């Protein structure tokens with residue numbers, strides 16, 4: 124094991140899991156240390172095929188190995204700037220997706236009521252004809268806008284194109300209103316640009332990294348964790364604010380066990396110290412800042428002594444950590460977070476975080492936020508999409524003025540109310556809305572209003588259980604997907620291509636989109652013969668070679684400047700053209716121009732705030748039935764403070780049920796009694812507690828946070844769904 128891998132594993136807290144993976148997966152990996160050995164790669168019968176990973180949306184470049192015609196193992200592609208030759212534990216276990224025994228094998232049409240998970244197998248032609256017929260009827264009766272598309276990830280691209288060609292712009296992903304939306308809005312209002320994905324955070328060059336939540340190391344986005352391991356190994360200072368002592372917290376010089384929901388108080392107090400002690404980057408703020416004096420006046424009330432009463436963090440610790448940050452500016456990176464939909468005031472919290480970064484002068488600077496670059500690969504020359512007179516359905520009258528992407532829950536609401544106009548069809552690709560959206564009852568209510576519900580998935584997920592038609596897709600190792608023209612530190616393009624054949628009747632998204640378009644009379648929108656033809660057209664237009672891309676998996680472009688110092692123009696796309704310490708556009712819409720702290724409701728006696736997050740070996744709700752990843756972690760636990768556990772007579776390993784404020788009771792879940800969490804909250808890993816009966820490994824294991832999230836606080840700026848506003852009590856399992 125090389126040193127950097129060791130560092131990576133140390134941070135990831137997943138080294139045990141990785142070793143376990145290589146020894147316990149029987150049939151797939153014959154040698155116990157096969158994951159780390161390359162010895163037989165050139166021997167007879169072994170083929171190496173580059174592709175990119177899809178176990179999460181980071182899109183790491185990978186090399187898959189096929190031995191004796193069977194998928195053997197997968198590793199990082201050393202040429203790839205995202206993986207740098209190493210996959211995270213989930214990516215390594217990705218081959219389990221191919222071997223999952225419960226996979227969807229053929230198209231299915233519903234037999235009984237929606238949600239009963241009973242279907243009959245049909246041919247592709249029957250399934251697509253059924254869908255096309257219903258879609259035509261929806262178009263005639265209501266207009267094409269009444270068909271909505273939900274997807275997550277690059278695999279949705281061709282179906283998205285098909286839906287646009289059909290005439291609907293009601294297209295949404297849970298990555299906005301349930302994930303990074305508030306962050307992108309907060310940063311956009313401040314610097315004029317989104318953070319994006321992969322994040323534009325220059326962690327490896329940061330001298331000081333501040334994590335607010337953002338549990339890197341459990342949140343396993345590969346490049347970020349590798350860079351985190353590197354900066355930590357190089358002696359970089361880490362500051363963590365989290366109600367839970369996370370893996371990242373264990374690496375921190377300053378750990379602040381902040382009370383959940385009080386981060387705006389903390390960040391404002393940090394800024395108060397930094398401004399009043401003149402510790403900010405004056406030259407940068409003078410050159411680029413707008414409204415600094417008003418901002419300064421606004422934050423005067425947020426003294427560390429005041430913040431102590433809200434956050435529970437001592438004034439000394441607030442001052443010390445603020446001074447520490449200032450020491451390393453501009454290479455002090457206050458991580459913007461990713462899953463930022465917490466309390467409904469999230470865009471403002473993200474704005475406060477953006478402002479703290481502005482004080483450090485980290486935007487556009489090495490060790491802060493870089494300017495992503497990409498290759499110039501022209502889009503496929505398609506005909507223009509039909510024009511619609513109807514606005515999108517999700518955000519009527521711009522109720523959420525700063526939502527710049529479509530709101531999943533906005534479409535859901537319109538489907539329930541029929542306003543501003545009815546939504547009658549849902550096409551769902553690669554997103555498990557039952558686990559991803561808050562308040563399942565609302566999702567079910569919406570689905571019951573539909574004339575057509577189609578789900579494209581690889582396994583019988585919860586959302587597939589509600590479909591009229593289920594379409595089975597090959598897993599990522601068995602198909603092509605759209606080209607990844609990435610925006611990152613250096614320009615590159617990457618290909619996802621088949622490594623092995625799909626085992627049954629599964630058909631890839633591009634094929635489904637093209638065939639369905641043809642049945643809808645929209646064949647002219649798919650002028651290419653197949654996806655290779657599509658790739659070749661685009662690559663030729665860019666002067667690149669398809670054969671080279673297939674062979675290498677990645678083609679890189681010339682390095683380009685990514686910092687102001689290197690020649691990136693220091694322009695900000697805000698209304699003032701500057702970094703907005705004071706936001707007139709917020710003021711104009713009736714919002715606070717400088718983020719203000721408002722108190723959250725406290726958990727009533729006998730209850731705890733339900734917090735949730737990631738485990739290194741699972742992705743959301745999509746990997747619990749993967750035999751390799753299931754083997755590493757088959758159920759989640761509920762973290763309960765040791766003293767609380769004692770009071771309840773509970774110890775680690777006991778099982779409890781959780782009951783929320785609306786009387787919803789979870790599956791049983793194992794207790795983890797630990798000092799690593801505050802007494803006012805409990806914590807669990809998201810994605811478990813599956814109730815889809817046909818997932819034989821995952822069914823009934825652990826509890827679902829999504830099931831308990833009946834309440835959500837909607838962000839008035841942008842419609843995000845704050846989900847950390849639910850309270851649970853611990854109930855005995857009898």
Ligand SMILES: Nc1nc2c(c(=O)[nH]1)N[C@H]1C(S)=C(S)[C@@H](COP(=O)(O)OP(=O)(O)OC[C@H]3O[C@@H](n4cnc5c(=O)[nH]c(N)nc54)[C@H](O)[C@@H]3O)O[C@H]1N2
Pocket residue numbers: 179213302303335336337338339341342343344364365366367369381382383384385386460461462463465734735736737738739740741742743806847
């Ligand atoms: N292994 C793995 N990695 C992943 C994913 C995955 O599914 N699996 N998903 C990826 C995706 S899409 C996302 S969005 C990210 C999500 O990962 P993050 O963006 O890191 O998510 P957070 O919600 O910030 O992280 C949860 C942490 O926040 C803490 N926390 C909860 N409430 C509060 C609070 O009020 N204040 C503070 N300061 N901390 C709080 C929790 O204790 C926990 O440690 O992970 C990415 N990486």
Ligand SMILES: Nc1nc2c(c(=O)[nH]1)N[C@H]1C(S)=C(S)[C@@H](COP(=O)(O)OP(=O)(O)OC[C@H]3O[C@@H](n4cnc5c(=O)[nH]c(N)nc54)[C@H](O)[C@@H]3O)O[C@H]1N2
Pocket residue numbers: 177275278297298301302303461462552553554555556558559560561579580581582584585586596597598599735736742743744745746809810828829830832846
């Ligand atoms: N309660 C709660 N809700 C959350 C979160 C949370 O932590 N807790 N996190 C939020 C965040 S940050 C995010 S980004 C979202 C994520 O939300 P989603 O992206 O919806 O994530 P999953 O729940 O994993 O659902 C993915 C679905 O895609 C299917 N799938 C997997 N591979 C393929 C494939 O190759 N092709 C097709 N067609 N389908 C495939 C899986 O079987 C699964 O049904 O959830 C958000 N919602």
Ligand code: SF4
Pocket residue numbers: 176177178179180181182183209210211212213214215343344345346
């Ligand atoms: S971070 Fe892990 S799961 Fe996500 S794409 Fe990279 S290797 Fe795959």
Ligand SMILES: [Mo]
Pocket residue numbers: 298301302303461462
């Ligand atoms: Mo996310």
